[in-house]
Amino acid sequence: RHLRSEAEQQLKRDERLMQMAERRSSFSCSVREAAKRDIALFRKNRLESKKKHAFDSISFDDIAVLLDTSIAPPATRLTYERVASSVCILVDISPVTADGRVEYWAAFQEALRSNMVDVLTLIHDINVGSLSHVRVCRCMTVLQESSNPSHLLSLSWFLSALVEWCRACCELASLQYNWEWPPPPLQSSAA
Numbered sequence: 001r002h003l004r005s006e007a008e009q010q011l012k013r014d015e016r017l018m019q020m021a022e023r024r025s026s027f028s029c030s031v032r033e034a035a036k037r038d039i040a041l042f043r044k045n046r047l048e049s050k051k052k053h054a055f056d057s058i059s060f061d062d063i064a065v066l067l068d069t070s071i072a073p074p075a076t077r078l079t080y081e082r083v084a085s086s087v088c089i090l091v092d093i094s095p096v097t098a099d100g101r102v103e104y105w106a107a108f109q110e111a112l113r114s115n116m117v118d119v120l121t122l123i124h125d126i127n128v129g130s131l132s133h134v135r136v137c138r139c140m141t142v143l144q145e146s147s148n149p150s151h152l153l154s155l156s157w158f159l160s161a162l163v164e165w166c167r168a169c170c171e172l173a174s175l176q177y178n179w180e181w182p183p184p185p186l187q188s189s190a191a
Helices: 002-056 062-070 074-091 104-124 135-146 150-157 156-177
Strands: 096-097 101-103
Touching: 002 096, 002 156, 062 104, 074 096, 074 104, 074 135, 074 156, 096 104, 101 104, 135 156, 150 156
Parallel strands: none
Antiparallel strands: 096 101
């Protein structure tokens, strides 16, 4: 009888310990989950702000200068092409073909010349929730090949703002869908 009561007491203690452990682990789990949600919300708000500020830093004067100048040096031309291609990929502006080459900068310039308000509205109102993983990967692959922020800033505030805007949009989409960030680079032919 004495052994049975000790065994019963031990069983009760074990049950209480298990209940405490379950409460503690569920509390820890819920705290961890709440912390993750808070971090994700903070990150989302920061990225939304970054996207907005990047768009707000675009000026009509910068756009006018870029549309009126011809880009002579090949390295500079490549930078403009890459930045334009990342924007065009995100807002779905089709490239033009010139001399057998696909050119995004020419397509972006033409879109801005023909209807600047619509293009800027597309950029401002982009729904990052509609971006596919492939589109985000293509955009980031292009940006990673060309982004030296100080070099971009020396070329144009407009280019620098567009790169920041593209990065913020891609990171927001990755956060929303819980994709790996930064996304894995695609092969050059896929980008």
